[in-house]
Amino acid sequence: MASTLPPSSAGGQGRTSASGDLRAALQRILDGRQAQIRDKVRWWLSQPGNAPRPDLPIDEHRAQVLAWARELCREGDTAIGFPPEYGGEGDIDKYVASFETLAFGDLSLLVKCGVQFGLFGGAILHLGTDEHHRRHLPGVVSLDLPGCFAMTERGHGSNVQALRTTATYEPETDEIVVHTPDDDARKDYIGNAARDGRMAAVFAQLVVGGEERGVHAVLVPIRDENGDPCPGVRIEDCGPKLGLDGVDNGRLWFDHVRVPRGNLLDRYAQIRDDGTYFSPIENPTRRFFTMLGTLIMGRVSVCGAAINATKVAQTIAVRHALARRQFGPPGSDEEAPLIRYRTHQRRLLPDLATTYALHFAQDELRGRLHAVFGQDEPPDRERRELETLAAGLKAVATWHATKTIQECREACGGAGYLRVNRFAALKADTDVFTTFEGDNTVLLQLCAKNLLTDYRDQFGELDPLGTAAFFGRQVYETVAERSAIRELLGRLADDLVPGRESEEDLLERDTQLELYRWREQHMTSGAARRLKAGIDAGREPFEVLLETQDHVVGVARTHVERVVLEAFAAAVERCPDERPKALLGRLCDLYALAGIERDRGWFQEHGRLSSTRSKAVIKTVNQLCEALSADAGLLADAFGVPEAVLGEAARRP
Numbered sequence: 317m318a319s320t321l322p323p324s325s326a327g328g329q330g331r332t333s334a335s336g337d338l339r340a341a342l343q344r345i346l347d348g349r350q351a352q353i354r355d356k357v358r359w360w361l362s363q364p365g366n367a368p369r370p371d372l373p374i375d376e377h378r379a380q381v382l383a384w385a386r387e388l389c390r391e392g393d394t395a396i397g398f399p400p401e402y403g404g405e406g407d408i409d410k411y412v413a414s415f416e417t418l419a420f421g422d423l424s425l426l427v428k429c430g431v432q433f434g435l436f437g438g439a440i441l442h443l444g445t446d447e448h449h450r451r452h453l454p455g456v457v458s459l460d461l462p463g464c465f466a467m468t469e470r471g472h473g474s475n476v477q478a479l480r481t482t483a484t485y486e487p488e489t490d491e492i493v494v495h496t497p498d499d500d501a502r503k504d505y506i507g508n509a510a511r512d513g514r515m516a517a518v519f520a521q522l523v524v525g526g527e528e529r530g531v532h533a534v535l536v537p538i539r540d541e542n543g544d545p546c547p548g549v550r551i552e553d554c555g556p557k558l559g560l561d562g563v564d565n566g567r568l569w570f571d572h573v574r575v576p577r578g579n580l581l582d583r584y585a586q587i588r589d590d591g592t593y594f595s596p597i598e599n600p601t602r603r604f605f606t607m608l609g610t611l612i613m614g615r616v617s618v619c620g621a622a623i624n625a626t627k628v629a630q631t632i633a634v635r636h637a638l639a640r641r642q643f644g645p646p647g648s649d650e651e652a653p654l655i656r657y658r659t660h661q662r663r664l665l666p667d668l669a670t671t672y673a674l675h676f677a678q679d680e681l682r683g684r685l686h687a688v689f690g691q692d693e694p695p696d697r698e699r700r701e702l703e704t705l706a707a708g709l710k711a712v713a714t715w716h717a718t719k720t721i722q723e724c725r726e727a728c729g730g731a732g733y734l735r736v737n738r739f740a741a742l743k744a745d746t747d748v749f750t751t752f753e754g755d756n757t758v759l760l761q762l763c764a765k766n767l768l769t770d771y772r773d774q775f776g777e778l779d780p781l782g783t784a785a786f787f788g789r790q791v792y793e794t795v796a797e798r799s800a801i802r803e804l805l806g807r808l809a810d811d812l813v814p815g816r817e818s819e820e821d822l823l824e825r826d827t828q829l830e831l832y833r834w835r836e837q838h839m840t841s842g843a844a845r846r847l848k849a850g851i852d853a854g855r856e857p858f859e860v861l862l863e864t865q866d867h868v869v870g871v872a873r874t875h876v877e878r879v880v881l882e883a884f885a886a887a888v889e890r891c892p893d894e895r896p897k898a899l900l901g902r903l904c905d906l907y908a909l910a911g912i913e914r915d916r917g918w919f920q921e922h923g924r925l926s927s928t929r930s931k932a933v934i935k936t937v938n939q940l941c942e943a944l945s946a947d948a949g950l951l952a953d954a955f956g957v958p959e960a961v962l963g964e965a966a967r968r969p
């Protein structure tokens with residue numbers, strides 16, 4: 317079977333100039349159109365004093381993070397996403413690429429910047445109008461106006477529509493009165509609130525003319541020039557957290573705090589001079605989701621940051637695996653490097669392939685974000701596709717980070733446990749990525765909801781001829797499934813005979829893609845059928861959803877895995893040079909087949925994988941791991957994580 321794999325591209329683990337060229341070529345491919353800004357951030361992280369400092373007490377850490385953030389402001393990198401009139405470049409793609417790269421360093425700095433420039437600044441930019449921009453963006457961009465994004469409440473996190481803080485318009489004074497009705501409605505976990513924030517974009521139920529208008533954002537000053545809380549505002553520190561010690565998360569209460577009407581961020585809904593409410597989007601739910609949709613940049617940014625934090629862990633673990641020797645053949649003086657062990661290859665390499673795959677998918681997502689935000693009125697369909705992918709990819713990438721960083725820590729043994737080797741911070745700081753910017757399980761449901769809506773629309777909009785074709789496809793698939801099962805049953809006896817089935821097509825990209833596409837399609841149509849059957853039977857929609865929830869989440873997962881494989885496959889195809897193309901192609905095989913291996917029970921249950929082929933998948937994954945272990949060092953080095961942010965365990969072999 318090894319003969320079906322091309323020979324190792326770098327010629328082993330030695331760092332020859334050929335492998336150096338290949339590493340550089342891979343880094344160019346990974347950095348892509350944003351190589352310049354990524355290099356600039358790498359340069360900044362490599363300057364003395366800018367690498368993470370694992371030993372700082374909380375107060376000093378917070379002060380250090382603010383000082384670093386101010387320095388980045390002076391560099392101009394934090395303004396890139398803002399319009400040129402506010403010192404930026406209006407370049408979302410570049411801004412997010414810069415943010416992602418910052419994730420190689422101290423993640424408290426990353427999150428502090430995310431809160432200030434992405435969330436607080438983003439709310440003003442996307443929910444506000446020219447007057448808000450003129451008044452506040454210069455202070456946001458320069459960090460003279462540190463701010464918060466105050467959405468979550470103690471009682472409601474994922475269910476934002478049910479927030480309970482009120483913002484009541486008072487015509488007599490032309491003011492909005494912001495109020496926390498009880499402790500469950502206090503703002504909680506709010507970044508920048510405990511120490512530095514001066515103003516907050518507060519998400520509250522807007523009441524105009526005695527009528528509730530749904531959740532809107534209002535700018536509320538929370539501290540005065542001296543740093544003391546403004547009248548009516550109570551602020552509390554959230555206290556020690558699992559990680560992100562350098563971020564000052566806090567709680568906010570508002571006791572009938574008055575702000576001018578102009579503080580309503582009113583791009584999508586206004587209180588007019590005559591005190592009446594107006595929104596061009598009449599449907600309140602649609603209005604709410606349109607407003608939330610504009611804040612998607614934070615989600616895309618966290619997704620990219622998770623991928624890059626994972627690269628740090630993988631660089632350390634791969635280098636350690638190449639340098640560290642344990643045990644060896646009996647009678648030999650030489651112990652074997654960890655990377656020689658199959659278990660070690662299996663622990664590191666499929667995850668490494670996944671990080672590459674996610675990187676290319678994130679690259680596409682970032683490009684789409686830039687394209688959608690570049691339009692004044694992006695079509696609903698484009699918006700929704702972006703929202704679907706951002707929700708799904710963020711969930712998959714942040715879970716990948718949590719799992720992989722832990723695996724890398726263990727792969728470094730005791731060395732991985734020392735703070736100096738970065739895993740303590742990487743684990744603790746990335747952990748919450750699965751929760752903020754949308755809880756992952758909730759996000760997968762959002763992703764699936766959109767996919768199922770598209771599926772329904774596709775069905776509903778088909779003309780008679782198209783409908784026939786649609787049903788034809790369904791019938792074809794049912795027949796194909798049945799014949800696959802028959803074929804499988806017929807071949808059970810064959811499985812006892814080794815080598816009767818060819819394994820080579822498992823390395824065909826089309827075979828891999830077909831399996832991923834078929835699984836997604838089958839999951840989606842199955843979930844749609846179950847939901848429809850429940851509704852048709854007159855059952856409560858909520859009960860029907862509860863019963864099918866695991867299936868629905870599976871729709872999103874299989875969708876994201878298919879999209880990620882396609883992004884990786886496309887990146888391989890785009891490769892201009894043969895050697896990186898061959899190596900990336902093999903890595904893509906590993907991503908695809910490791911995913912099929914993980915889900916081989918499902919593929920077998922559905923007649924898409926005989927037991928012979930299922931075993932062949934395992935064997936091929938092993939062979940790919942073995943073959944790619946020779947190139948593991950250059951594959952990890954191609955991430956371009958600056959030496960300054962890597963610990964001792966990453967010392968070069």
Ligand SMILES: Cc1cc2nc3c(=O)[nH]c(=O)nc-3n(C[C@H](O)[C@H](O)[C@H](O)COP(=O)(O)OP(=O)(O)OC[C@H]3O[C@@H](n4cnc5c(N)ncnc54)[C@H](O)[C@@H]3O)c2cc1C
Binds near residue numbers: 467471475504557757
């Ligand atoms: C360090 C940190 C920083 C933060 N910074 C900010 C900030 O600056 N501004 C801000 O506004 N917020 C911030 N947050 C809040 C964060 O966005 C919320 O914690 C997040 O949205 C989840 O809400 P929750 O904590 O209420 O969890 P919940 O929504 O209560 O979820 C709890 C669990 O229930 C599950 N669950 C919930 N609903 C469902 C469902 N329908 N189906 C199945 N399972 C479900 C979830 O998967 C999760 O596992 C921060 C949080 C942290 C920890």
